[in-house]
Amino acid sequence: MIKSMTGFGKSVSESSSLTVTAEVKSLNSKFTDIYCRIPKSLSFREIEIRNLLTQALERGKIEFNLTTNYSDVASSGTSINRPLVNAYMKDLKESSEIFGGNDPIELFKIALTLPNAFNTEVASEEQAMAEWQQILKTVTDAIVECTKFRLREGAIVSDKFVEYIDKIGELLTEAEAQDKTRIPAVRERLRKSVMELMGDEEFDKNRFEQELIYYIEKYDISEEKVRLRTHLNYFKDVLKEGNGKKLNFLSQEIGREINTIGSKANDVVLQRIVVNMKDELEKIKEQTSNVL
Numbered sequence: 001m002i003k004s005m006t007g008f009g010k011s012v013s014e015s016s017s018l019t020v021t022a023e024v025k026s027l028n029s030k031f032t033d034i035y036c037r038i039p040k041s042l043s044f045r046e047i048e049i050r051n052l053l054t055q056a057l058e059r060g061k062i063e064f065n066l067t068t069n070y071s072d073v074a075s076s077g078t079s080i081n082r083p084l085v086n087a088y089m090k091d092l093k094e095s096s097e098i099f100g101g102n103d104p105i106e107l108f109k110i111a112l113t114l115p116n117a118f119n120t121e122v123a124s125e126e127q128a129m130a131e132w133q134q135i136l137k138t139v140t141d142a143i144v145e146c147t148k149f150r151l152r153e154g155a156i157v158s159d160k161f162v163e164y165i166d167k168i169g170e171l172l173t174e175a176e177a178q179d180k181t182r183i184p185a186v187r188e189r190l191r192k193s194v195m196e197l198m199g200d201e202e203f204d205k206n207r208f209e210q211e212l213i214y215y216i217e218k219y220d221i222s223e224e225k226v227r228l229r230t231h232l233n234y235f236k237d238v239l240k241e242g243n244g245k246k247l248n249f250l251s252q253e254i255g256r257e258i259n260t261i262g263s264k265a266n267d268v269v270l271q272r273i274v275v276n277m278k279d280e281l282e283k284i285k286e287q288t289s290n291v292l
Contacts, residue, residue: 002242003292004153005029005060009146013138019069020135022142024053026150028290029061038066042135049139056143057150058292066139068131085111150292154242157287161239161247164280168254169232171280175261175273176225182267186219219264228257244291251284 005028012021034050053062088111089104096107111117231254238246258281262274 001151002154002158002239002244002247003147003150004157005150005290005292006153007057007146007150009142009144009149011138011141011145013134013141015134017071018131018134019071020138021065021067022135022138023065024057024142024146025063026057026060026146029059032059033061034064035062036064036066038064039068042066042068045132052139052143056147060292066135068135080112081117085117088114088117154291157291158239160287161284162236164284165232165235167280168277169229171273171277172225172228172232175221175270178267178270178273179221179225182270183219186266219266221261221264224257224261224264228254228261231257242292244288247291248285248288251281251288254284255281
């Protein structure tokens with residue numbers, strides 16, 4: 001089954017001390033392009049997270065967001081350095097009296113941004129490992145949800161592919177029927193043209209037959225019809241394999257055969273059929289750029 005590159009997954013986990021939220025969004029792209037937004041405290045884990053995303057999602061423009069919220073200050077291992085913040089506040093109040101503006105809330109916000117305003121306690125190794133395992137599971141669950149989304153989208157796209165391929169197949173059947181009347185029509189047009197130019201008395205039937213054979217070979221689309229039918233059937237087989245790159249290649253081959261039929265058509269009805277084939281093929285190409 002094919003997968004769409006469009007997907008979204010979210011997972012939230014809660015423990016007694018920590019709430020973790022992970023979101024994964026992916027869009028179509030020729031390459032793997034990952035953008036991670038994670039807490040600074042987990043920056044050393046970014047490569048590991050990126051590897052998880054690459055292995056599971058393979059390709060696409062991927063946006064990943066991770067947030068962690070501790071239920072209390074003690075659990076987070078971070079507390080306000082009150083003596084230092086008080087000193088900052090005192091200095092800020094004195095400065096504000098000189099320059100104007102003494103909103104205590106605003107001064108407090110400024111104080112918290114100054115160096116060493118927070119005490120950071122190093123969590124125990126056991127606690128850090130437990131938190132990471134929780135985070136890792138949340139990230140994995142979000143990726144799984146994104147993959148499920150991709151599969152659902154892929155199933156919809158797959159149905160569309162079958163619809164478009166079947167339509168091209170129906171048009172090919174029409175082209176095959178039209179081809180049976182096309183060559184006799186070409187023969188008759190050539191015969192009339194030659195007779196009008198040379199007159200009945202000077203009409204050389206042997207030369208006419210030679211010219212007719214040349215034009216029939218030039219306009220013959222037998223091989224193109226066979227190859228196109230083969231490509232359409234193979235497209236459905238590849239669809240079951242779930243290989244998006246191969247589908248993209250096959251769509252190009254299908255387009256090549258349709259274009260050749262169009263260039264050899266020399267028939268208004270057949271050319272209209274070819275235009276409709278191209279219309280359906282364009283729909284396929286739009287979708288192949290968004291599947292893995």
